[in-house]
Amino acid sequence: MIVTVGGIKGGGGKTTAATNLTVMRRLAGCDVLLIDADEQRSASEFVAQREALGQGSLACVQLVGAAVRTQVRQLATRYSDIVIDTGGRDTASQRAALTVSDLLLVPFQPGNFDLWTLEQVERLVEEVRSVNEGLDAACFISRGYPVGADNAQAAEMLQKSTMLRFIATPIIGRKAFNTASGEGLSVVEAKPRDSKAVAEMQRLYQAVFGDDDAEAAALSQHDSGKVTA
Ligand SMILES: Nc1ncnc2c1ncn2[C@@H]1O[C@H](COP(=O)(O)OP(=O)(O)OP(=O)(O)O)[C@@H](O)[C@H]1O
Numbered sequence: 001m002i003v004t005v006g007g008i009k010g011g012g013g014k015t016t017a018a019t020n021l022t023v024m025r026r027l028a029g030c031d032v033l034l035i036d037a038d039e040q041r042s043a044s045e046f047v048a049q050r051e052a053l054g055q056g057s058l059a060c061v062q063l064v065g066a067a068v069r070t071q072v073r074q075l076a077t078r079y080s081d082i083v084i085d086t087g088g089r090d091t092a093s094q095r096a097a098l099t100v101s102d103l104l105l106v107p108f109q110p111g112n113f114d115l116w117t118l119e120q121v122e123r124l125v126e127e128v129r130s131v132n133e134g135l136d137a138a139c140f141i142s143r144g145y146p147v148g149a150d151n152a153q154a155a156e157m158l159q160k161s162t163m164l165r166f167i168a169t170p171i172i173g174r175k176a177f178n179t180a181s182g183e184g185l186s187v188v189e190a191k192p193r194d195s196k197a198v199a200e201m202q203r204l205y206q207a208v209f210g211d212d213d214a215e216a217a218a219l220s221q222h223d224s225g226k227v228t229a
Protein backbone atom coordinates (compact mmCIF):
# COMPACT_ATOMS: atom_id res chain seq x y z
CA MET A 1 0.00 0.00 0.00
CA ILE A 2 1.27 3.48 -0.84
CA VAL A 3 0.25 6.14 1.69
CA THR A 4 1.01 9.83 1.32
CA VAL A 5 0.75 11.86 4.51
CA GLY A 6 0.02 15.34 3.25
CA GLY A 7 -2.20 18.37 3.20
CA ILE A 8 -1.84 22.09 2.78
CA LYS A 9 -1.09 23.24 6.32
CA GLY A 10 2.26 22.98 8.04
CA GLY A 11 2.96 21.68 11.51
CA GLY A 12 -0.14 19.52 11.89
CA GLY A 13 1.61 16.24 12.61
CA LYS A 14 2.33 14.79 9.15
CA THR A 15 5.87 13.68 9.95
CA THR A 16 4.78 12.38 13.35
CA ALA A 17 2.10 10.25 11.71
CA ALA A 18 4.34 9.15 8.82
CA THR A 19 7.23 8.08 11.04
CA ASN A 20 5.03 6.33 13.62
CA LEU A 21 3.07 4.45 10.97
CA THR A 22 6.29 3.42 9.21
CA VAL A 23 7.86 2.06 12.38
CA MET A 24 4.66 0.25 13.36
CA ARG A 25 4.40 -1.29 9.90
CA ARG A 26 8.02 -2.43 10.23
CA LEU A 27 7.37 -3.89 13.69
CA ALA A 28 4.44 -5.77 12.16
CA GLY A 29 6.98 -7.51 9.91
CA CYS A 30 6.29 -5.64 6.67
CA ASP A 31 8.89 -4.42 4.20
CA VAL A 32 8.12 -0.74 4.46
CA LEU A 33 9.92 2.20 2.87
CA LEU A 34 9.67 5.75 4.19
CA ILE A 35 10.03 8.41 1.53
CA ASP A 36 10.95 11.88 2.68
CA ALA A 37 9.46 14.19 0.05
CA ASP A 38 9.77 17.30 2.22
CA GLU A 39 12.81 19.50 1.76
CA GLN A 40 12.76 20.14 5.51
CA ARG A 41 13.94 16.53 5.83
CA SER A 42 12.35 15.89 9.23
CA ALA A 43 11.57 12.25 8.39
CA SER A 44 15.19 11.67 7.35
CA GLU A 45 16.35 13.28 10.60
CA PHE A 46 14.09 10.91 12.50
CA VAL A 47 15.64 7.91 10.77
CA ALA A 48 19.17 9.26 11.32
CA GLN A 49 18.42 9.81 15.00
CA ARG A 50 17.00 6.31 15.28
CA GLU A 51 20.14 4.82 13.79
CA ALA A 52 22.51 7.03 15.78
CA LEU A 53 20.87 5.96 19.04
CA GLY A 54 20.99 2.29 18.07
CA GLN A 55 17.22 1.92 17.89
CA GLY A 56 17.32 0.07 14.57
CA SER A 57 17.36 1.12 10.97
CA LEU A 58 14.50 2.02 8.67
CA ALA A 59 14.60 2.09 4.88
CA CYS A 60 14.27 5.75 3.92
CA VAL A 61 15.01 7.80 0.81
CA GLN A 62 14.71 11.48 0.02
CA LEU A 63 12.96 12.39 -3.20
CA VAL A 64 11.75 15.64 -4.68
CA GLY A 65 9.45 16.74 -7.50
CA ALA A 66 8.58 14.46 -10.40
CA ALA A 67 11.17 11.91 -9.19
CA VAL A 68 8.70 11.00 -6.44
CA ARG A 69 6.33 9.59 -9.06
CA THR A 70 8.89 7.75 -11.17
CA GLN A 71 10.87 6.36 -8.23
CA VAL A 72 7.81 5.28 -6.26
CA ARG A 73 6.57 3.32 -9.25
CA GLN A 74 9.85 1.40 -9.32
CA LEU A 75 10.24 1.07 -5.56
CA ALA A 76 6.69 -0.26 -5.17
CA THR A 77 7.84 -3.56 -6.68
CA ARG A 78 10.42 -3.97 -3.90
CA TYR A 79 8.44 -2.94 -0.83
CA SER A 80 5.09 -4.13 0.47
CA ASP A 81 4.31 -0.64 1.75
CA ILE A 82 5.53 2.88 1.10
CA VAL A 83 4.81 5.84 3.38
CA ILE A 84 5.51 9.26 1.87
CA ASP A 85 5.97 12.28 4.11
CA THR A 86 5.32 15.58 2.34
CA GLY A 87 5.85 19.23 3.24
CA GLY A 88 3.16 21.54 4.55
CA ARG A 89 2.18 23.08 1.23
CA ASP A 90 0.71 22.12 -2.11
CA THR A 91 4.07 21.11 -3.61
CA ALA A 92 5.08 19.42 -6.85
CA SER A 93 6.42 16.58 -4.70
CA GLN A 94 3.06 16.04 -3.00
CA ARG A 95 1.18 16.12 -6.31
CA ALA A 96 3.67 13.64 -7.79
CA ALA A 97 3.24 11.40 -4.75
CA LEU A 98 -0.54 11.50 -5.02
CA THR A 99 -0.56 10.36 -8.63
CA VAL A 100 0.91 7.02 -7.49
CA SER A 101 -0.67 6.69 -4.02
CA ASP A 102 -3.50 4.51 -2.78
CA LEU A 103 -4.30 6.82 0.13
CA LEU A 104 -3.84 10.46 1.05
CA LEU A 105 -3.87 10.80 4.82
CA VAL A 106 -4.35 14.36 6.10
CA PRO A 107 -3.94 15.42 9.73
CA PHE A 108 -5.98 18.44 10.78
CA GLN A 109 -5.35 20.33 13.98
CA PRO A 110 -8.62 21.49 15.51
CA GLY A 111 -7.84 25.15 14.78
CA ASN A 112 -9.59 27.47 12.36
CA PHE A 113 -6.54 28.20 10.21
CA ASP A 114 -6.03 24.46 9.75
CA LEU A 115 -9.67 23.58 9.14
CA TRP A 116 -10.00 26.39 6.61
CA THR A 117 -7.58 24.50 4.35
CA LEU A 118 -10.09 21.63 3.99
CA GLU A 119 -11.56 23.07 0.79
CA GLN A 120 -8.10 23.42 -0.74
CA VAL A 121 -7.30 19.82 0.17
CA GLU A 122 -10.60 18.72 -1.39
CA ARG A 123 -9.74 20.56 -4.60
CA LEU A 124 -6.32 18.91 -4.61
CA VAL A 125 -7.93 15.46 -4.23
CA GLU A 126 -10.43 16.23 -6.97
CA GLU A 127 -7.66 17.28 -9.35
CA VAL A 128 -5.47 14.29 -8.59
CA ARG A 129 -8.40 11.89 -9.02
CA SER A 130 -8.62 12.98 -12.64
CA VAL A 131 -5.32 11.13 -13.18
CA ASN A 132 -5.48 8.65 -10.27
CA GLU A 133 -9.15 7.83 -9.90
CA GLY A 134 -8.55 5.18 -7.27
CA LEU A 135 -7.01 7.61 -4.80
CA ASP A 136 -8.60 7.19 -1.38
CA ALA A 137 -8.42 10.22 0.92
CA ALA A 138 -8.90 10.36 4.66
CA CYS A 139 -8.43 12.89 7.42
CA PHE A 140 -8.11 12.76 11.17
CA ILE A 141 -7.71 15.17 14.06
CA SER A 142 -4.09 15.60 15.04
CA ARG A 143 -2.65 17.45 18.03
CA GLY A 144 -6.18 17.60 19.39
CA TYR A 145 -7.02 19.30 22.67
CA PRO A 146 -7.14 17.00 25.70
CA VAL A 147 -10.25 18.84 26.98
CA GLY A 148 -13.04 21.04 25.65
CA ALA A 149 -15.35 20.99 22.67
CA ASP A 150 -12.87 21.99 19.94
CA ASN A 151 -12.16 18.43 18.77
CA ALA A 152 -15.87 17.64 18.46
CA GLN A 153 -16.47 20.86 16.52
CA ALA A 154 -13.59 20.07 14.18
CA ALA A 155 -14.90 16.52 13.77
CA GLU A 156 -18.32 17.84 12.84
CA MET A 157 -16.79 19.96 10.08
CA LEU A 158 -14.46 17.25 8.76
CA GLN A 159 -17.26 14.68 8.71
CA LYS A 160 -19.14 16.80 6.21
CA SER A 161 -16.45 16.39 3.57
CA THR A 162 -17.56 14.39 0.58
CA MET A 163 -13.99 14.04 -0.75
CA LEU A 164 -12.21 12.84 2.40
CA ARG A 165 -13.50 10.21 4.75
CA PHE A 166 -13.14 11.05 8.42
CA ILE A 167 -11.13 8.73 10.67
CA ALA A 168 -12.87 9.24 14.00
CA THR A 169 -9.88 8.46 16.19
CA PRO A 170 -8.03 11.63 17.13
CA ILE A 171 -4.37 11.95 18.01
CA ILE A 172 -4.28 14.23 21.04
CA GLY A 173 -1.46 16.67 21.71
CA ARG A 174 0.74 14.69 24.08
CA LYS A 175 4.31 15.20 25.18
CA ALA A 176 4.94 11.50 24.51
CA PHE A 177 4.70 11.97 20.73
CA ASN A 178 7.31 14.71 20.72
CA THR A 179 9.61 12.91 23.18
CA ALA A 180 9.47 9.65 21.21
CA SER A 181 10.20 11.37 17.87
CA GLY A 182 13.24 13.10 19.40
CA GLU A 183 14.61 9.66 20.29
CA GLY A 184 13.93 8.23 16.84
CA LEU A 185 11.17 6.07 18.26
CA SER A 186 7.50 5.53 17.64
CA VAL A 187 5.26 5.98 20.67
CA VAL A 188 4.68 2.21 20.76
CA GLU A 189 8.39 1.72 21.45
CA ALA A 190 9.05 4.63 23.81
CA LYS A 191 9.61 4.18 27.52
CA PRO A 192 7.96 5.12 29.78
CA ARG A 193 4.96 3.99 27.81
CA ASP A 194 2.13 6.48 27.41
CA SER A 195 -0.74 4.05 26.95
CA LYS A 196 -3.15 6.71 25.71
CA ALA A 197 -0.72 7.90 23.04
CA VAL A 198 -0.02 4.28 22.05
CA ALA A 199 -3.74 3.48 21.78
CA GLU A 200 -4.36 6.56 19.63
CA MET A 201 -1.57 5.72 17.20
CA GLN A 202 -2.65 2.08 17.06
CA ARG A 203 -6.17 3.13 16.14
CA LEU A 204 -4.80 5.34 13.37
CA TYR A 205 -2.63 2.47 12.16
CA GLN A 206 -5.62 0.15 12.09
CA ALA A 207 -7.69 2.69 10.20
CA VAL A 208 -4.93 2.99 7.60
CA PHE A 209 -3.65 -0.55 7.26
CA GLY A 210 -6.75 -2.34 8.48
CA ASP A 211 -5.19 -5.01 10.65
CA ASP A 212 -4.26 -5.70 14.24
CA ASP A 213 -0.56 -6.34 13.69
CA ALA A 214 0.40 -3.04 15.28
CA GLU A 215 -1.22 -4.02 18.54
CA ALA A 216 0.60 -7.34 18.59
CA ALA A 217 3.86 -5.59 17.71
CA ALA A 218 3.37 -2.98 20.40
CA LEU A 219 2.55 -5.62 22.98
CA SER A 220 5.60 -7.74 22.17
CA GLN A 221 7.64 -4.55 22.21
CA HIS A 222 6.27 -3.76 25.64
CA ASP A 223 7.01 -7.24 26.97
CA SER A 224 10.39 -7.96 25.46
CA GLY A 225 12.12 -4.60 25.26
CA LYS A 226 13.75 -3.09 22.23
CA VAL A 227 12.99 -4.53 18.82
CA THR A 228 15.45 -3.91 16.05
CA ALA A 229 13.57 -2.88 12.95
N1 LIG B 1 0.17 14.58 18.86
C1 LIG B 1 1.18 15.39 19.15
N2 LIG B 1 1.40 15.77 20.43
C2 LIG B 1 2.42 16.60 20.75
N3 LIG B 1 3.27 17.12 19.87
C3 LIG B 1 3.10 16.78 18.57
C4 LIG B 1 2.05 15.90 18.14
N4 LIG B 1 2.14 15.76 16.80
C5 LIG B 1 3.19 16.50 16.42
N5 LIG B 1 3.76 17.13 17.46
C6 LIG B 1 4.89 18.05 17.45
O1 LIG B 1 4.48 19.19 16.69
C7 LIG B 1 5.51 19.60 15.82
C8 LIG B 1 5.02 19.48 14.37
O2 LIG B 1 4.74 18.11 14.11
P1 LIG B 1 5.20 17.45 12.74
O3 LIG B 1 6.61 17.82 12.42
O4 LIG B 1 4.86 16.01 12.81
O5 LIG B 1 4.22 18.22 11.77
P2 LIG B 1 4.31 18.34 10.17
O6 LIG B 1 2.92 18.42 9.69
O7 LIG B 1 5.16 17.26 9.63
O8 LIG B 1 5.06 19.73 10.00
P3 LIG B 1 5.66 20.32 8.60
O9 LIG B 1 4.46 20.85 7.86
O10 LIG B 1 6.59 21.39 9.08
O11 LIG B 1 6.33 19.20 7.89
C9 LIG B 1 6.70 18.71 16.10
O12 LIG B 1 7.54 19.37 17.03
C10 LIG B 1 6.09 17.46 16.73
O13 LIG B 1 6.96 16.82 17.63
Ligand SMILES: [Mg+2]
Pocket residue numbers: 014015016038040042085086087088
Ligand atom coordinates in the same frame (compact mmCIF):
# COMPACT_ATOMS: atom_id res chain seq x y z
MG1 LIG C 1 6.80 17.34 8.38
